[in-house]
Amino acid sequence: MEGPVSSQDTMPTNTEPSNTIKLLHLVFLSTSWGMQVWVTFVAGFVMGSRLPRHTFGFIQGELFPYYFHIGSACAFLNLTLFAMCHPSELLTEEQTTQIIIFFVCVAASVLNTQWFGPVTSDIMVDLHLVERSHGLGQEVGLVATKSRRELRATNPSYRQLSQQFTLYHALSSLCNLCCVACNGLSLYYLASRLSAL
Template sequence: MEEPVPSQDTMLRDTEPSNTIKLLHLLFLSTSWGMQIWVTFVAGFVMGTHLPRHTFGLIQRKLFPYYFHILSACAFLNLTLFAMHLPSEVLRKEQATQIIIFFVCVAASVLNTQWFGRVTSEMVADMHLIESSHGLGQEVGLLASKSHRQLCASNPKYQQLCQQFSLYHTLSSICNLCCIACNGLSLYHLAAQLSAL
């Protein structure tokens, strides 16, 4: 006698994650989302407009490795938890899209952790040494002063560091914004699954 083939709904119910897994998934997603919004749109602007440039740079150099590592860990754990509880034989398009979004978030955050963010921090430290030797760095605000522009024009090494910093900072910012977009889409996906608040 032939065994009945389980329906797609039955398989989905059998693989539904426990409340603990759902809680962990939500915890990792909300942690990374909250950190990203705070660091990117609040703390960075407030510190950048109220602290001396070198103080702001020092705080970022000390803070960003933790920030990038925590984001990478949360992104990896979100991908793992989500993928573990989905049967591949009945993967719907929205679930496959969600896995791709988590994977992109992991890739972007790891790039930032291992490369762009680290190199940017190293360049800032080198720039600060040159600026300090010329009596610069205690100005408040992120905009380059006339003295910084003159130093850039007169010191080829500093000019090269500024150009490289601009490139790597842009790439790091793009990775960070990509992770914010991915986590925003993931939150939208979760909100769409809620039947009630």
């Protein structure tokens, strides 16, 4: 006859994840962070300073949907893998913080993928149409030229588009930087647990 089941038998355990789970977690986290650092701090600045503005905008408009979707998928998978290996009943304060960081990264990624990124790209296309009709857009660099400043001053619809673009681009950039910071903190959390390289 079996005795009563003890509470210890039914409590979840914080088991060591398999090497496959650890590898997947590292691959998703490092892929996301590496991609974000490259796009944010290298590719954007190099292309922005070397290509005609409209060419730069076109390239970003084509690449960013992939960039945002890959980042969102990696963020979601990182959260899922970490949560699977750390039952909520056994979470330490540090692990709870890590879950929150992954959740913030997922939220910021999804906002960029579903809202800020597409809206920014759509407004950019409208801006480029107006600029092309005035012979603008082939200048190299992102600094506003005298011609574009004059167009903003004389064309109310262009001015409104410029203001909308600035707002949504700033929100998209903020979400992107939030993800970079979250993934950097997650990498620090993992590195602090490494016993050897």
